[in-house]
Amino acid sequence: MRSPLNGRRAGRVAVVLALPLALSLSAMPVLADPAPQTSEVAPDRQSSTEQNGVALLRVIVPDQESVERLNDMGVDLAEYKKPVDEGLEVHAVLSPEEAQGLRDLGIDVRDAIFDQTDVAENRVARQEALAQAAEAAADVDTLTPLRAEWFTSLDNEHFLSVEVKSSAIDAQTVLTATWDSGKDTAPDSGGTTTMSRFTDAGQYMYHRFNSPLALTAVPTKVTITSNRGGSVTVPVTKWLGEKRKAPSKHYVADFVDRYMDPTELTGRITALAAEFPKITQIVDLPNKTNGYRRAAQAQFGTATASTFYVSSKAYGHEGGNDISVALVKPDTASAALSVSVSGKDVVVNLGTDASAAINSTAKAVVDALNGNAAASALLTAATYRGNAGAGLVAAAAATKLTDNLKAPATVSRDPFQMKALRIGKKRDGSKVGVFLYCQEHAREWVTPLVCLETAERLVRNYAKDAETKKLVDNLDIFVMPTANPDGGHYSLYDYNSQRRNMTNHCDVTNGDPARRNSWGVDLNRNFSVGSVFDGYNGASTTCTSDTFAGPAELSEPEARNQVWLTNQFPNIKFAMNTHSYGGYFMWPPGAYKTAGRELLPRVDYGTENYFWKASDHILSAVQTWRGTGIWPGRTGPVTDVLYSAAGNSADEHWYNRGIIGWDFEVGADVYNPETKRFQAVGFQPPFAEGHEEAMEFAAGQIGILEIARSFSDDKKQPKSELNVTGQTGTSATFTFKTDEPANVYYTLDGSRPTLNSTKLVAAGMRESAQQITIDKTTEVRWFAVDIAGNVENNYKPDGNGKNYRNEKVKVGDAR
Numbered sequence: 035m036r037s038p039l040n041g042r043r044a045g046r047v048a049v050v051l052a053l054p055l056a057l058s059l060s061a062m063p064v065l066a067d068p069a070p071q072t073s074e075v076a077p078d079r080q081s082s083t084e085q086n087g088v089a090l091l092r093v094i095v096p097d098q099e100s101v102e103r104l105n106d107m108g109v110d111l112a113e114y115k116k117p118v119d120e121g122l123e124v125h126a127v128l129s130p131e132e133a134q135g136l137r138d139l140g141i142d143v144r145d146a147i148f149d150q151t152d153v154a155e156n157r158v159a160r161q162e163a164l165a166q167a168a169e170a171a172a173d174v175d176t177l178t179p180l181r182a183e184w185f186t187s188l189d190n191e192h193f194l195s196v197e198v199k200s201s202a203i204d205a206q207t208v209l210t211a212t213w214d215s216g217k218d219t220a221p222d223s224g225g226t227t228t229m230s231r232f233t234d235a236g237q238y239m240y241h242r243f244n245s246p247l248a249l250t251a252v253p254t255k256v257t258i259t260s261n262r263g264g265s266v267t268v269p270v271t272k273w274l275g276e277k278r279k280a281p282s283k284h285y286v287a288d289f290v291d292r293y294m295d296p297t298e299l300t301g302r303i304t305a306l307a308a309e310f311p312k313i314t315q316i317v318d319l320p321n322k323t324n325g326y327r328r329a330a331q332a333q334f335g336t337a338t339a340s341t342f343y344v345s346s347k348a349y350g351h352e353g354g355n356d357i358s359v360a361l362v363k364p365d366t367a368s369a370a371l372s373v374s375v376s377g378k379d380v381v382v383n384l385g386t387d388a389s390a391a392i393n394s395t396a397k398a399v400v401d402a403l404n405g406n407a408a409a410s411a412l413l414t415a416a417t418y419r420g421n422a423g424a425g426l427v428a429a430a431a432a433t434k435l436t437d438n439l440k441a442p443a444t445v446s447r448d449p450f451q452m453k454a455l456r457i458g459k460k461r462d463g464s465k466v467g468v469f470l471y472c473q474e475h476a477r478e479w480v481t482p483l484v485c486l487e488t489a490e491r492l493v494r495n496y497a498k499d500a501e502t503k504k505l506v507d508n509l510d511i512f513v514m515p516t517a518n519p520d521g522g523h524y525s526l527y528d529y530n531s532q533r534r535n536m537t538n539h540c541d542v543t544n545g546d547p548a549r550r551n552s553w554g555v556d557l558n559r560n561f562s563v564g565s566v567f568d569g570y571n572g573a574s575t576t577c578t579s580d581t582f583a584g585p586a587e588l589s590e591p592e593a594r595n596q597v598w599l600t601n602q603f604p605n606i607k608f609a610m611n612t613h614s615y616g617g618y619f620m621w622p623p624g625a626y627k628t629a630g631r632e633l634l635p636r637v638d639y640g641t642e643n644y645f646w647k648a649s650d651h652i653l654s655a656v657q658t659w660r661g662t663g664i665w666p667g668r669t670g671p672v673t674d675v676l677y678s679a680a681g682n683s684a685d686e687h688w689y690n691r692g693i694i695g696w697d698f699e700v701g702a703d704v705y706n707p708e709t710k711r712f713q714a715v716g717f718q719p720p721f722a723e724g725h726e727e728a729m730e731f732a733a734g735q736i737g738i739l740e741i742a743r744s745f746s747d748d749k750k751q752p753k754s755e756l757n758v759t760g761q762t763g764t765s766a767t768f769t770f771k772t773d774e775p776a777n778v779y780y781t782l783d784g785s786r787p788t789l790n791s792t793k794l795v796a797a798g799m800r801e802s803a804q805q806i807t808i809d810k811t812t813e814v815r816w817f818a819v820d821i822a823g824n825v826e827n828n829y830k831p832d833g834n835g836k837n838y839r840n841e842k843v844k845v846g847d848a849r
């Protein structure tokens with residue numbers, strides 16, 4: 035049967051082929067190359083004979099006139115045109131006969147972009163998707179509860195957070211959560227709501243609430259039902275609120291009363307080191323920054339083609355700001371363009387034509403300036419953003435170049451000496467090290483105050499507070515309040531939204547003064563693990579992008595300083611990278627490749643559980659200041675709860691040196707009980723709010739130090755048990771449980787378990803332990819090891835002892 039399309043095709047072919055050859059050749063002289071072109075023409079792709087093999091083909095013509103000619107001939111052109119070396123590339127829907135007809139006219143018809151084979155593939159894929167959807171609709175889905183928690187925030191407001199994963203991953207799956215209003219109440223008495231489907235990089239992650247739901251009563255259970263038939267009921271547990279020892283009555287806090295620039299911050303930690311020499315010292319980082327400094331610039335002109343700009347060779351403060359440029363129109367006719375320099379004053383004498391009008395183009399002035407030895411010793415000129423500069427320039431009075439920098443003279447324009455404050459009674463590398471660093475992103479003004487407040491609390495409470503003394507006596511703490519001092523100065527004094535450092539890696543095309551707020555490297559994308567250069571997502575190679583990764587991994591001195599510090603002090607085991615805003619607590623992995631959402635390796639099951647347990651402690655500490663409850667949905671691996679951040683520093687520390695690399699985003703959304711909405715706080719909230727954030731997250735950093743101390747003191751061996759969770763006549767399933775976060779290594783073949791044996795893994799993202807299935811009675815041998823390296827029963831995995839755990843799991847009638 036002929037489709038309507040076939041009919042249309044046939045008509046079109048007739049039109050083309052009906053053109054008299056002579057007429058078409060004379061009408062299209064540009065195409066009338068008598069030489070046969072068949073050798074240059076790629077053969078058509080194999081296409082099915084269905085619908086006459088009509089395909090979308092590439093056609094190359096010399097110019098626009100030829101495109102119009104094709105149009106006049108009735109060729110079915112796509113709305114697409116691209117300049118190529120030989121002229122213009124257009125695309126035409128053509129049958130094989132039509133294509134041959136055009137080739138016979140000497141037209142360069144090339145390969146297919148899309149043909150009937152592609153159509154067939156698309157149809158097959160669509161049928162498969164339909165079949166899958168039908169199958170999914172027929173099957174009841176399985177719901178895996180990930181988390182169901184209630185928590186308090188701020189003025190004792192109560193919230194519910196639920197995460198559930200459906201086995202039906204398509205967008206038609208709708209989950210509904212229903213909860214009670216306390217013990218012995220109706221299952222739906224608390225409320226009911228539709229959950230939202232969370233996807234990332236095109237993949238289904240799980241269902242959740244967009245933000246936690248306000249509660250009037252604390253529920254005991256939540257039931258989640260799916261429109262696919264699945265249903266699951268789970269207990270609601272309490273998130274955060276771990277009981278903390280009250281600080282001693284002598285405990286002092288609150289040492290920040292304003293946003294501070296990096297010079298002030300560095301001055302403060304230097305003063306602390308001088309005041310507390312027995313428990314602190316300053317560590318000078320070896321790589322100085324490029325400095326809070328810029329070339330001086332001036333731009334002339336208004337229209338793109340007639341605009342040019344100049345940049346001084348010396349930095350502004352080193353003489354660039356003293357240079358001036360004037361564009362003078364001579365009174366005479368037929369004057370030649372020339373440049374004269376007197377001291378730092380550059381005068382461009384513009385050229386004129388016979389009627390004494392200016393005839394110097396922007397390009398001519400640029401060339402004259404760059405070609406004059408005295409001028410080019412002072413400055414470089416360029417047309418505007420790569421424009422050819424054919425427009426005529428206008429006269430301009432002498433204009434001073436400027437570096438546009440507005441910081442007061444207290445801020446040095448020289449390369450900045452970055453410093454960290456090392457705090458510890460015994461600073462010889464024998465104590466567990468913790469690296470707290472803040473303000474990688476310049477505009478996150480609260481973050482350096484968090485680091486500074488933590489440092490002040492440690493040194494000023496050391497003498498009177500026993501808990502503080504334990505931390506300082508037993509840890510080796512490195513506090514770097516500002517990891518991006520140049521950008522920090524720029525953000526405070528020049529452009530408040532500056533995220534990156536100040537180093538300009540753009541060429542002259544993006545070097546004009548209006549681009550000055552678009553330069554710099556995103557330091558949290560400049561590291562060497564999972565970077566954009568390795569193909570990971572979430573960073574840019576464009577010099578003006580706010581996530582510009584730099585010209586290469588570790589190109590920036592600020593990033594190299596972090597690497598140096600963690601290499602220099604290998605006792606560092608924990609690191610906290612403090613950012614803002616949103617209220618997050620995160621850990622690796624922090625990056626994936628977009629194709630297939632291929633993550634950096636996830637941390638193992640025991641470590642993941644350790645991070646969750648640590649987050650409960652650390653976030654409970656955050657909550658002590660004013661009640662802020664960080665959401666469970668904003669706790670977890672960066673890739674699971676935020677996004678992919680290629681080349682970030684936490685991944686650098688974890689994957690290259692085994693340092694537990696955590697991230698804070700301070701500034702949790704604040705709940706407004708009147709509007710019943712969470713409101714974001716932004717990078718630079720009014721100081722009253724910024725102060726609260728600094729206080730609560732400094733408490734969180736102290737919580738991290740407590741975790742580090744527990745880690746260094748941990749001599750307790752983990753205990754584990756094997757739980758059989760299912761038995762049929764032909765198989766059994768089991769898993770392991772440990773009394774503290776720990777990894778379990780096991781064997782099923784009767785061999786002695788070692789650190790090379792199979793490791794228990796999570797069943798999935800944010801899920802509990804996997805279930806292991808066996809089909810015959812099996813002796814399972816295993817041991818557990820915690821993050822501090824303590825092994826259950828003091829078993830030596832690499833020794834010969836038999837003090838591993840073992841248990842027979844039975845299948846069928848075996849007794």
Ligand SMILES: [Zn+2]
Binds near residue numbers: 474475478613614
């Ligand atoms: Zn940030």
